Amino acid sequence: MRVSKVELSGLGPFEEAVFEVPAPVGPGELVLFEGENDSGKSALLQAIATALCWRRAQRQQAGAYLYSARTIHGLEDRPLLWQSNSCSESYPRLLVDLEGDGVRERLTFDEVSLLAVPPRIPLSPVDNTEWAASEARVRLQQALSYVIGYEVHLGGLMWDFRHFSDGLRGTVWWLHDLVGKLHQTWEDKTRSALDQDFWLFLDGVDEGLHPRLTLRLLPALRTLFPRARIYAATHSPFMVASAGYGYVFTIQTNHKSHRVSGPQAYLALEPGMPLERIVTTVFDSPSMFVDEVTRAHLETHETAIAALRKGNPPGDGFVQARTWLLARTEEVGAVVAMREAPVYAAIRALLRKTS
Numbered sequence: 001m002r003v004s005k006v007e008l009s010g011l012g013p014f015e016e017a018v019f020e021v022p023a024p025v026g027p028g029e030l031v032l033f034e035g036e037n038d039s040g041k042s043a044l045l046q047a048i049a050t051a052l053c054w055r056r057a058q059r060q061q062a063g064a065y066l067y068s069a070r071t072i073h074g075l076e077d078r079p080l081l082w083q084s085n086s087c088s089e090s091y092p093r094l095l096v097d098l099e100g101d102g103v104r105e106r107l108t109f110d111e112v113s114l115l116a117v118p119p120r121i122p123l124s125p126v127d128n129t130e131w132a133a134s135e136a137r138v139r140l141q142q143a144l145s146y147v148i149g150y151e152v153h154l155g156g157l158m159w160d161f162r163h164f165s166d167g168l169r170g171t172v173w174w175l176h177d178l179v180g181k182l183h184q185t186w187e188d189k190t191r192s193a194l195d196q197d198f199w200l201f202l203d204g205v206d207e208g209l210h211p212r213l214t215l216r217l218l219p220a221l222r223t224l225f226p227r228a229r230i231y232a233a234t235h236s237p238f239m240v241a242s243a244g245y246g247y248v249f250t251i252q253t254n255h256k257s258h259r260v261s262g263p264q265a266y267l268a269l270e271p272g273m274p275l276e277r278i279v280t281t282v283f284d285s286p287s288m289f290v291d292e293v294t295r296a297h298l299e300t301h302e303t304a305i306a307a308l309r310k311g312n313p314p315g316d317g318f319v320q321a322r323t324w325l326l327a328r329t330e331e332v333g334a335v336v337a338m339r340e341a342p343v344y345a346a347i348r349a350l351l352r353k354t355s
Helices: 041-058 135-148 166-185 211-224 237-241 275-282 292-309 318-326 330-354
Strands: 002-009 014-020 029-035 065-068 087-090 093-100 103-110 113-115 199-203 229-233 246-251 260-263 266-269
Touching: 002 041, 002 229, 014 041, 029 041, 029 237, 041 065, 041 093, 041 103, 041 199, 041 229, 065 166, 135 166, 135 211, 166 211, 211 229, 211 237, 237 275, 292 318, 292 330, 318 330
Parallel strands: 014 260, 029 229, 029 246, 065 199, 199 229
Antiparallel strands: 002 014, 002 093, 087 113, 093 103, 246 266
């Protein structure tokens, strides 16, 4: 079963918000959520995890796993893993549609509550011979080695990674914890515990990681858990650009009402999608020159070139902006030259008059 639709109201900024989730390409699934601070990304992940944990509890199945970077790094305001019936933070309405193998199911909740457990959970893998020799431990070592960039050797429960930075320590912590839980609760000995179907919710786990490591995180997870349904909230264009196949929702908040309403648009991700497109299309941010001084001069220059192409004077400040830009880097000069090519004769005539 997969999540095909989510509707929610009265939770955070959401008011009659609708997320239609397309079917994944191939085994496993990847759905990313991007948005400004306070756009409701974490609340959305909590809502979906709540519905799925309730459904699985009713069927006495294993729960979904949700990891939050904020709790990993020491803040106590958010639970790390939802796998219990304890409740907090009531909200009015949540609807989740599931489908799979020709079967459709609708989960509807009124006044449902977010599941919560204490944020401090010990590492799961037991320090014994069976874990030390397990295929799960070997695959975890390979994934961590790929992400970190050098070979990692995991021992038992007390493997010491205290010398790592917060970002690395948090990544090792939650991956070690998750693999241990999957390994300990898996009963089918004909295939690996890491190859099972399960939901994995990740809230900002790229925080504190260098961009080079962030680029490796999703590919490593998809190799480590090939059938996992990964739902992740992120602020990192590097994480989105590294996704390969998947979908990313950009949560748009109405700046007047501060609400998120109606159908939410998504972008289908595929291999070969450049980082520049992700930055501009998904994150609505400049991708080439981001310092404000350069951008201001480039805007003045662009406006002047548009005027010249229409046969109009370029306006005040053009010559000064052009001179400033040409004194910058080769990349800035290349942009200026490409813009000016169609009207270069007009610019030469203008410069002769002002010299």
